[in-house]
Amino acid sequence: MSFLELQNITKIYPNGTKAVNETSLNIDNGEFVVFVGPSGCGKSTLLRMIAGLEDITNGEISLDGNVINNIDPSERDVAMVFQNYALYPHMSVFNNMAYGLKNRGISKEEINNKVNDVAKLLEIDQLLTRKPSMLSGGQRQRVAMGRAIVRNPKIFLFDEPLSNLDAKLRNQMRLEIKRLQRQMGVTSIFVTHDQTEAMTLGDRIVVINNGVVEQVGTPKEIYSKPNTKFVAEFIGSPQMNLFNCKIENGIAHIADMRINLNNSANIDDASLGIRPDDILISDNGQHTCVANLVEYLGSDMIIYSKIGDQEFSCKLSSKINLNAGDTFKFDISNTLVHLFDNTNGSRV
Amino acid sequence: MKFKPLEILTHIILILGVLLMVLPIWFSFATSTHDNVSIMTEGMKFFLGESFSQNYNEVLNEKGGWSEEVTATRMFVNSFIMALGIATLKVVISAMSAYALVYFRFKLAVPIFWLIFITLLVPLEVRIFPSYKIVSDLGLTNTYTGLILPLVASATATFFFRQFYKTIPDELLESAKLDGANSWRFFIDFLLPLSKTMLAAMFIFMFVYGYSQYLWPLIMTTDEKYWTVVMGMKIIFTENYEGVALPRTGERFAYIILSMLPPVLVVVILQRWFIKGLIQTEK
Secondary structure, X not given: OOOEEEEEEEEEOOOOOEEEEXXXXXXXXXXXXXXXXXXXXXXXXXXXXXXXXXXXXXXXXXXXXXXXXXXXXXXXOEEEEOOOOOOOOOOOHHHHHHHHHHHOOOOHHXXXXXXXXXXXXXXXXXXXXXXXXXXXXXXXXXXXXXXXXHOOOOEEEEEOOOOOOOHHHHHHHHHHHHHHHHHHOOEEEEEEOOHHHHHHHOOEEEEEEOOEEEEEEOHHHXXXXXXXXXXXXXXXXXXXXXEXXXXXXXXXXXXXXXXXXXXXXXXXXXXXXXXXXHXXXXXXXXXXXXXXXXXXXXXXXXXXXXXXXXXXXXXXXOOOOOOOOOEEEEEOOOOOOEEEEOOOOEEO | OOOOHHHHHHHHHHHHHXXXXXXXXHHHHHHOOOOHHHHHHHOOOOOOOXXXXXXXXXXXXXXXXXXXXEOHHHHHHHHHHHHHHHHHHHXXXXXXXXXXXXXXXXXXXXXXXXXXXXXXXXXXXXXXXXXXXXXXXXXXXXXXXXXXXXHOOOHHHHHHHHHHHHOOOHHHHHHHHHOOOOHHHHHHHHHHHHOHHHHHHHHHHHHHHHHOOOHHHHHHOOOHHHOOHHHHHHHOOOOOOOOOOOOOHHHHHHHHHHHHHHHHHHHHHHHHHHHHHHHOOOO
């Protein structure tokens, strides 16, 4: 039995919108799981159902062996970090962190110790007397984390906590969250729409689309073997190239280009996916294209080109001398391609 | 320092406005420090006289009324109790009903709110006979309860609190829930401190409202022990036209000045809070 079990969870809002559909998931103790998906895919709803902030229309959630469907959020022993932090504006940082402990009837001395310890851990011990309005975005973020940590809950829930920070701070906090989670070993669920965050943070990633789980797996599995076309497009930056093609006897026809897939598949309407950095550029490559646009990124550059009328991009080292308008030769290795059936979007 | 013409003009208007507000009060105060003979012969005064302590002492301690038992001090106490009771209960009740309307999603919350709102159209003066009937049937005439109770519901305050609570982000409630706050604790630990400014403002308005009630105490009280300052203004120091006695204008002005003090004090004391709350935006 897993630490947190979701069984056939469904959420239908009173207006009839189906936000989450028949989702099942098992999460082990100490695991860091990331829910990732586009806006409105139901990932936050799922998180809020675990927190107890949304009713569950159907299905069962159990935590540590107990069904928690009808347990009040305050009794579930979960802590949540909100997107806008939801700090208590009229309380000092100390009281923000102490409030949950006070409600649990913990002695003043113990509260003092706990808050001070956590404040030191997060390096906010100089800010304890301040009000949230006197803190910077990063400091507020830390206080929100501290408020969750100090309660020592069974699960941490993060609802896109980094999306209000600037890019530099976001990277820094991302590392810090990861470090803290490792250090404390508390089961955590992190919701984000940013695939980089998902890849870097999660032990396992749950890709959600339209209220349905598309794939669950380690970042490596998800990246190297996406189960569906959606996952293939969503994970990875720059996006995976997907060519609409027809496959006859294991040969993919993309415009006038032929790629031998080394199998005997026959699909009328397929998508052939290849990551931009898996396209191998070499002088004796089989295929030739014109670089329409070159994006220089420092160590790498991205080339935008077309096969027939289908656009694609490839990522390569910027040491190669290639300018817009130049032709280049490349190979697509059949071991690096991902094949999807367009009728249902699943991997072939 | 140089002033632009527009600034000079605005300041002149401002100063005129201040004079218009303050001068009558000053005249009343100056007149209240003169003896009745000089007021009678010379009219309103601009400069201070010498009867300050005598007039104010008489006002506060002389027993008046038909029974010759009620003093102005007594009326001040009554008015204070009434205004305090009305203001406190109004604020508490409307804050709580707004809390119920906003946070407890029962059916009919919206119709109930509009029902409350419509009562704005039915002030006490309109329903004064039914109200009197109810209060007297309950045996509450000539009691503080009777003075206060019919006035403790406030649609205005409920409306303001409701609008304020609606601006508080949902995450705050959710976060508080996860921190183990029940609905009572959320009200006490979050809504009340967050609406400090609003509470102070409402308290000021309602205190002045309660203090300046005239008709209701007039109808409600037959016992002079329950007279309030505002109704006393019409009655006190007018009954003593005995023989050649002069109208006691000095004392009456002293009484008027004193009657203005409590609301002014409430405003001055709470205004500090009020402004402090406005400066620290805490949301």
